[in-house]
Amino acid sequence: MSGRALAHLEQVAxxxxxxxxxxxxxxxxxxxxxxPEDARASIVAITAAGHQTLIKARxxxxxxx
Numbered sequence: 891m892s893g894r895a896l897a898h899l900e901q902v903a904x905x906x907x908x909x910x911x912x913x914x915x916x917x918x919x920x921x922x923x924x925x926p927e928d929a930r931a932s933i934v935a936i937t938a939a940g941h942q943t944l945i946k947a948r949x950x951x952x953x954x955x
Contacts, residue, residue, distance in 0.1 A: 891933065891934055891935075892925060892928075892931050892932065892933060892934070893907050893908060893911055893931065893932060893934055894931065896911075896934060911934055914940065918937060918939045918940070919936065919937060919939060919940030919943060920934055920935065920936060920937060920940055921934075921935050921937050922934055922935075923935070
C-alpha cells in the first residue's frame with residue numbers, strides 16, 4: 891500500500907504517516923520499495939518481524955480483555 895493510501899485509510903496527514911513509516915522502517919517492522927507507477931511514491935509492506943510483533947501485540951490485548 892502506498893503511504894498516501896495508508897494516510898487516507900487512517901485519516902491522517904501524509905506527513906504523519908511518513909514519520910511513522912520511517913520509524914517503523916528503522917525498527918525493521920516495515921519495508922519500502924519504489925512504486926512502479928509513480929516514481930515519487932513508495933509502497934509500504936510489513937516485514938516478517940513486523941508481522942510477529944503485530945501478532946504478539948494482538949494476543950496481549952486479547953488476554954487483557
